[in-house]
Amino acid sequence: MSNMRELYQEMILDHHKHPRNFGRLAGANCHAEGFNPLCGDRVTVYARVEGGDIRDLSFEGSGCAICMASASLMTDELAGRSIDHADKLFVQFHDLVTGESAKSPDVDALGKLAVFMGVREFPVRVKCATLPWHALRAALKDGAKAPVSTE
Amino acid sequence: MTRTAKQTIDVDAVRRDFPILAREVHGKPLVYLDNAATSQKPRAVIDAISSYYESSNANVHRGVHTLSVRATELYEGAREKARAFVNASEAAEIVFVRGTTEAINLVAYSFGQSRVRAGDEVVISAMEHHSNIVPWQLLCQRANAKLRVVPMDRTGDLLLDEYRKLLNERTRIVALPQVSNSLGTVNPIAEMIAIAHQREIPVLIDGAQAVPHFRVDVRALDADFYAFSGHKMFGPTGAGVLYARRELLESLPPYQGGGDMIASVTFEKTTYNVLPHRFEAGTPDIAAAIGLGAAIDYMNAIGHDAIESYESELVAYAVDALASVSGVTLVGTPKHRAGVVSFTINGVHPHDAGMILDHEGIAIRAGHHCTQPVMDFFEIPATNRASFAFYNTRDEVDRLVAAIAKVNEVFRA
Numbered sequence: 001m002s003n004m005r006e007l008y009q010e011m012i013l014d015h016h017k018h019p020r021n022f023g024r025l026a027g028a029n030c031h032a033e034g035f036n037p038l039c040g041d042r043v044t045v046y047a048r049v050e051g052g053d054i055r056d057l058s059f060e061g062s063g064c065a066i067c068m069a070s071a072s073l074m075t076d077e078l079a080g081r082s083i084d085h086a087d088k089l090f091v092q093f094h095d096l097v098t099g100e101s102a103k104s105p106d107v108d109a110l111g112k113l114a115v116f117m118g119v120r121e122f123p124v125r126v127k128c129a130t131l132p133w134h135a136l137r138a139a140l141k142d143g144a145k146a147p148v149s150t151e
Numbered sequence: 152m153t154r155t156a157k158q159t160i161d162v163d164a165v166r167r168d169f170p171i172l173a174r175e176v177h178g179k180p181l182v183y184l185d186n187a188a189t190s191q192k193p194r195a196v197i198d199a200i201s202s203y204y205e206s207s208n209a210n211v212h213r214g215v216h217t218l219s220v221r222a223t224e225l226y227e228g229a230r231e232k233a234r235a236f237v238n239a240s241e242a243a244e245i246v247f248v249r250g251t252t253e254a255i256n257l258v259a260y261s262f263g264q265s266r267v268r269a270g271d272e273v274v275i276s277a278m279e280h281h282s283n284i285v286p287w288q289l290l291c292q293r294a295n296a297k298l299r300v301v302p303m304d305r306t307g308d309l310l311l312d313e314y315r316k317l318l319n320e321r322t323r324i325v326a327l328p329q330v331s332n333s334l335g336t337v338n339p340i341a342e343m344i345a346i347a348h349q350r351e352i353p354v355l356i357d358g359a360q361a362v363p364h365f366r367v368d369v370r371a372l373d374a375d376f377y378a379f380s381g382h383k384m385f386g387p388t389g390a391g392v393l394y395a396r397r398e399l400l401e402s403l404p405p406y407q408g409g410g411d412m413i414a415s416v417t418f419e420k421t422t423y424n425v426l427p428h429r430f431e432a433g434t435p436d437i438a439a440a441i442g443l444g445a446a447i448d449y450m451n452a453i454g455h456d457a458i459e460s461y462e463s464e465l466v467a468y469a470v471d472a473l474a475s476v477s478g479v480t481l482v483g484t485p486k487h488r489a490g491v492v493s494f495t496i497n498g499v500h501p502h503d504a505g506m507i508l509d510h511e512g513i514a515i516r517a518g519h520h521c522t523q524p525v526m527d528f529f530e531i532p533a534t535n536r537a538s539f540a541f542y543n544t545r546d547e548v549d550r551l552v553a554a555i556a557k558v559n560e561v562f563r564a
Binding site for chain 2: 003004005008013017038039040041042062063064065066068122124125128
């Protein structure tokens, strides 16, 4: 059971049970849904984008603990940050959970997201962890096209 | 028939017949409870397939040489075993297909093309596997016909009064599962077939989850079409059966064209082969059909009565054991159940539970089980599904229950 504990870290279970930024975002100007037909995970990410910045971020949906916690921590980390930063963090997060990159993960840059390190031991769960990120990227693509109120 | 022999299963001996059951997963003895997805294969089936390839392999219905004759004998011998297995009148009513899905597609395509017109209706039920929904949806789109759905109640039983009301002069065919793959419900299909027949509506039965568990007699049921897969009843993947009444089968146009299904071909005109070959275009999965025949022999040797009584006792034990675990809710509590127990664990998504159980050596299915409408009906994204075969034991149920306690341990920490 020890590697189960490594996967289901305290922080992951906490964000699963008490998801932050959960619910439809008032004033969102873009959103996208991610769906994993294999296990039924379904996440919609809402964002309010102004210029190159993500002013606010939320999500709703249902899924496994890894998926819900990933969405919760992602929205926590990225609210108020730039789209550029989100793109960079996506790459680092992807490397973290897949273990594909030769470089060791940049734990400082990842911050709390480093808690998902255990996922790399379970390839079938990578999609659970990255689903909210894919939804975010799809939403931001929309947002880039959407008329922005400032500037 | 009188039965004097005691109908029991020597489960230890049976387990030794299945080589895979001796293996470990994550350092724990395998507990295989995903039989509704596919069953494991006994040595007799594995040997029948390798022996065919080692000593009899040739194409069927082709040559005069010894091997081709032998392969044809084995292949047609398997058809005769399948005939007896479901008590069809003649082997010509047994069409070998890849599995239940292909059988249903064959009927939806062939019967649909010749009998279903704009404004007609096709009736299915609320508990269908996607394979008994999508082929009919495709048919309805092609023909501009309407798909109607027999509703069920919260226990997972179909509402027969609603079923009666759905049938009308526009209904062309009814397609129903004998056993639900996600709820375990055994539907009263003899009664439902009789109701449809009062209006002379033919009925297709999806028997994929029935044949591994109890005796099926297509004539006693008066089924018009009966579809099942070999791989869920201890045979290999790649061979399944469509049973169809001769008059119906004779009246249907071919499904796929190719070799073996023809009598003669010129560029102007083709005449088709006799039943059932008309519906078996191209070289079939000969080895898989022979393996299915070996699986039927194996089940017959154990005996249907023994299988049924052993499993009903085991599944009842599992239902009671799971229902008494704190936080576990059964999904579907039908009047009659076979093989399958679906459940949720409070606060734990089935995907998480399935993985923790796997680390205890326990294989269950976590997901929607290709029955998304059933999940929507119960307003859940997925369930945990334990599904049983006659080689499972009470001890394995106990290990499942103990492992669920570990799931709760991880999540309630």
